[in-house]
Amino acid sequence: MKKISSIIGVLLLILIIPVLQSCDNDDDGYSLGNFQVQMATVKVINGANYYLVLDNNKTVWPGATAVPQYQAVDGQRVIANITLLGDQYGSYDYVAKINYLNNVLTKSVEELTETNEATFGNDPLRMRQIWLSASHLNVDFLMRMPSQKKHRISLVRNTTAESPSDGYVHLELRYNDQDDVTNYVARGLVSFYVGEWGKADELSNSIRGIKVKVNTAESGEKEYVFDFNKEEAQAPLVEDVAEGVSIE
Numbered sequence: 001m002k003k004i005s006s007i008i009g010v011l012l013l014i015l016i017i018p019v020l021q022s023c024d025n026d027d028d029g030y031s032l033g034n035f036q037v038q039m040a041t042v043k044v045i046n047g048a049n050y051y052l053v054l055d056n057n058k059t060v061w062p063g064a065t066a067v068p069q070y071q072a073v074d075g076q077r078v079i080a081n082i083t084l085l086g087d088q089y090g091s092y093d094y095v096a097k098i099n100y101l102n103n104v105l106t107k108s109v110e111e112l113t114e115t116n117e118a119t120f121g122n123d124p125l126r127m128r129q130i131w132l133s134a135s136h137l138n139v140d141f142l143m144r145m146p147s148q149k150k151h152r153i154s155l156v157r158n159t160t161a162e163s164p165s166d167g168y169v170h171l172e173l174r175y176n177d178q179d180d181v182t183n184y185v186a187r188g189l190v191s192f193y194v195g196e197w198g199k200a201d202e203l204s205n206s207i208r209g210i211k212v213k214v215n216t217a218e219s220g221e222k223e224y225v226f227d228f229n230k231e232e233a234q235a236p237l238v239e240d241v242a243e244g245v246s247i248e
Contacts, residue, residue: 035083035099039138039191042101044074051092052080055133060084063095070101077104077136077191105153105190105247109171112156120154121176124217128187130173132210132226135195139173143247145186149178151247155192155212167208168225169194175215188247 040052040060050072052060063085081099089095112120126142143151154174163170171194194210209227216222 030084030086035081037079037081039104039133040078040080041136042072042074042076042078044072048072050074052078052082052098053134054080055136057134058093059091060094060096061089061092062098063089064097066097066099067101070098075106075193077106078102079104079189105188106193107153107155107190108193109196110154110156112158112160112172112174114160117160119152119176120156120174121152121178122215123175123177124215124220125153125173125175126217127214127222130212130214130224132194135193136191137171137194137210137212137226138189138191141188141190142185143188144177144181145184146178146180147182149180151178151180152176153188153190153247155194168211169207169209171210171212173212173214190247 038054040054042050043053044050048071051062054060060080060082079102081101082096083099084094084096086095087093110120127139128142129140131138137155139153141153152175154176156172156174157170158172207228209225209229212224212226214222214224
């Protein structure tokens with residue numbers, strides 16, 4: 001009887017070994033222990049169903065999620081912590097497990113006029129990094145936190161000034177600290193939708209790029225130039241950017 005039990009045990013072990021090996025050896029190069037953090041845009045299909053568009057325009061289907069309570073809003077920018085599970089899932093480039101999604105302040109380009117210029121302000125901004133993705137201009141900055149009033153950061157087209165005809169879209173990054181600052185410094189991140197002129201849009205063929213003027217705290221007025229015919233290196237992401245920082 002012991003001999004029969006031993007034989008059965010060996011047979012079971014032989015059957016189990018290939019299964020264990022198939023779990024450890026990932027032919028697709030993906031492992032449940034490997035995760036990545038990327039910026040992405042939420043695209044709502046219907047109801048609570050959504051997928052992600054990464055900044056390289058690759059699409060991700062949430063095959064599993066650790067944040068089932070996440071309230072998806074179409075067009076919302078996020079810092080996405082994901083674990084890729086496989087390639088080419090239906091019409092999507094990847095299927096992944098969503099480990100967490102951290103919402104990023106997402107705004108559109110606004111028009112600055114003589115009547116609303118004071119609303120946008122032009123206080124010095126402590127810049128860390130600024131980069132252009134497929135359809136968004138992303139700004140990583142430092143701010144002195146307010147005690148009561150929310151600060152405001154905006155990307156505007158200044159209708160009170162004439163822009164040069166050089167083939168670029170001329171924009172200004174405006175910051176309003178509402179005259180309410182403390183000594184506590186926090187890090188902020190904002191994404192502005194520029195798809196009307198961005199790399200992902202067909203109109204970009206007739207536009208050389210985007211120029212953004214900023215009143216920086218470090219060196220005064222500075223202009224950042226983004227050419228559509230050049231690949232901009234995306235700034236490295238840091239996960240300690242606070243969600244819900246006191247800015248709008």
